[in-house]
Amino acid sequence: MSTPASVTWQKNPALAWREIDDETVIISPNDSVMHELNDTGSFLWKNIDGKKSAAELAELLAENYQVTPDMALSDTQALLEEMSSRKLVVTVAATGAVSP
Amino acid sequence: MNAPLATSGRGLQQQFELSIGCVPLRLQISDSQLLGAASRRYAAFTDVHEHPIAIALNDAALPEREPTDFGCEFEGAVLRAFSSGIRFDGVKNQYALDSLLRIFLSWKLLEYQGFLLHAATVIRNGKAYIFTGRSGAGKSTVATLSPQGSVLTDEISLLRREQAVWRAYGTPFWGEFKAAGSNSSAPVAGIFRLLQAAENRVVPIRPMAILRTLLPNVLFFSAEAEANRQLLEIISRAATELDGYNLSFRKNATFWEVLPA
Numbered sequence: 001m002s003t004p005a006s007v008t009w010q011k012n013p014a015l016a017w018r019e020i021d022d023e024t025v026i027i028s029p030n031d032s033v034m035h036e037l038n039d040t041g042s043f044l045w046k047n048i049d050g051k052k053s054a055a056e057l058a059e060l061l062a063e064n065y066q067v068t069p070d071m072a073l074s075d076t077q078a079l080l081e082e083m084s085s086r087k088l089v090v091t092v093a094a095t096g097a098v099s100p
Numbered sequence: 101m102n103a104p105l106a107t108s109g110r111g112l113q114q115q116f117e118l119s120i121g122c123v124p125l126r127l128q129i130s131d132s133q134l135l136g137a138a139s140r141r142y143a144a145f146t147d148v149h150e151h152p153i154a155i156a157l158n159d160a161a162l163p164e165r166e167p168t169d170f171g172c173e174f175e176g177a178v179l180r181a182f183s184s185g186i187r188f189d190g191v192k193n194q195y196a197l198d199s200l201l202r203i204f205l206s207w208k209l210l211e212y213q214g215f216l217l218h219a220a221t222v223i224r225n226g227k228a229y230i231f232t233g234r235s236g237a238g239k240s241t242v243a244t245l246s247p248q249g250s251v252l253t254d255e256i257s258l259l260r261r262e263q264a265v266w267r268a269y270g271t272p273f274w275g276e277f278k279a280a281g282s283n284s285s286a287p288v289a290g291i292f293r294l295l296q297a298a299e300n301r302v303v304p305i306r307p308m309a310i311l312r313t314l315l316p317n318v319l320f321f322s323a324e325a326e327a328n329r330q331l332l333e334i335i336s337r338a339a340t341e342l343d344g345y346n347l348s349f350r351k352n353a354t355f356w357e358v359l360p361a
Contacts, residue, residue: 016328018336021308025315025336029328034315 008092009057009080010050015088017045026088035088040065044079050092054080113159117152118142120201121258121269121285123208124149127197129157137194144283145272153208155186157197170207172321174199181207202256202273206319210330213337214260216319221252221268221281228268228286229359230257231347232317233294238349242294245353253281256319259288259338266342290343290360297348300358310344311336 011017017026024042026035037045040061047060054077062072083089114135116127124147129135134157170181177196180187181204188200206216219232220239224246231242243254252270259268266288270281293305293313305313314335322328349355 014325016325016332018311018332020311020336020339021306023308025308025311025332027315027328027332029323029325032320032323036312 006053006055008051008053009048009089010092011045011048012088012090019046028087035086040075041079044076048089116142116146117148118145118272119147119149119152119283120145120205120271121209121212121214121260122147122149123205123212124152125201126152126154127157128154128159131158134191134194134197138197141194141198142272147283153186155188155204157188157191159187159189170322170324170327172200172203174203179203198273202319203321205258207322207327209258209260210327210334212260213262213334214258215331215334215338216271217257217259217314218255218317218319219257220254221257221270222246223250223252223284223286224289224356224359225361226286227289228252229289230259230268230291231294232257232291232313234316237294238296238351239294241351242349242355245351245355249282251282252284252286255281261334261337261341266338288342290345291338292345292347292359295346295348296351298350299348300350300355301346301348302358302360303346303348305344305346307336307340307344309346310342311339313344314339 015026015028017024019042022039022042024037024045043064044057044061047057055073058069058073058076061067061076062069080089113128113130116129116135116138118125127138129138166182166184168180168182172179175196177188177190177200179200186204188197191197191200202216209215217232219230220243222229222243231239233239240254243251252268256271256273257268258271259266267285268288269285270283272281291310291313318335320331347355
């Protein structure tokens, strides 16, 4: 089930991450799993701040990479869903509460 | 200062001081058998430093109600780090003590900009060559093929950043050599990811690839987010400041010919 484009996202606060060479490594301490993001994934990761929705993130992606707005939104939503399934990001409800 | 010392009324407690990677430790042990085993096991690592970190072994009298900064259990033996002191409980033998020491060091080294790495380290021309890779990649083979006396460790290397220089230390932790590593250190020449091949070849790799090489081989046992952030920062720093290479090597000593001086 896809998340509405208006919902805002934030990084899971339990993670450790680091950017090197335009790529990002994320460590999940609970299970010692390492995740990697490529340059566009890293770009989105940097901009996930608890205030931006998928639509706003996609807009930034389209502005900075040569992709159409539709493609940017589709890619952004797909990445957010994927990261959400791995518990790397969580949605922020209108109240500001974080939900998995 | 490894002389026995009576320190409490609960029975004769003795202490043994050692230093691993210049992290000074004082083991306080009542069990004379365990003390004897530790004294023999860490005999090469008995440098004396000021202000050693005291570790009480199997001492039921220390306060337990304060929260732990770090805790870990290994096969029934329990490590607890309180702000008032460090406790190892349920330590029945040298094997358990060795395991808790590794776990404790992996956490304590965060303060020293350091970490433990599954890697063989060999000294050549005064520099430390770090060979790492998955299990079976050839760490012990590299150590076996290196000149006698040049191997700092064939199993667990300790890396620390000191005054902007990364140094590698030997540790007493056993690998296939079944012998303690050497209690010495040297500045790091490079990180070499071992790949067995028909030909010897060395290829420089970028910091991200070095990070990818290091992370799965780092010993770390804390699931706490902040500790993991500190660790990742230290490893990332090593990955960006140290030279790293993929080393394809044949299982003989000729691989040294392709290594950078």
